[in-house]
Amino acid sequence: MPKLDQKLTLTILTIAVATFSISSYANDKIGTEQCYGIVKAGKNDCKTGMHSCAGQSIKDGEGFINVPKGLCERLVGGSLKPKINS
Known part of the structure; x- marks a missing residue:
């Protein structure tokens, strides 16, 4: 060669x-945490009560997105726990 x-x-x-x-x-x-309730539809990192794949949420606030630790609970609507689906 x-x-x-x-x-x-x-x-x-x-x-x-x-x-x-x-x-x-x-x-x-x-250094990240899963933050529920803030992600736009279709932009989730993974899972909801309806599916377990990234990008499949169909409404805002469904699923989670990874954010730096300590940030989630300071964001409006942010939660470290998922909403319980009824």
Whole structure:
């Protein structure tokens, strides 16, 4: 393999590893809490009483979104516990 191809391959591999590492760090849930009651319809991170998948809420305030710890209860409508569906 020519030197230029080796350098290009190494550069691409390095960028790929760095990108994976950054995205893994960004997805780390340490320092966050699940905040119910504030998320817009279809923007939830996961689960409601009706489903268990992200982005499937059909009305505002249904489901949760991850926010930094300590922020949820300071937000209007924010709760650390889900609403009980009747």
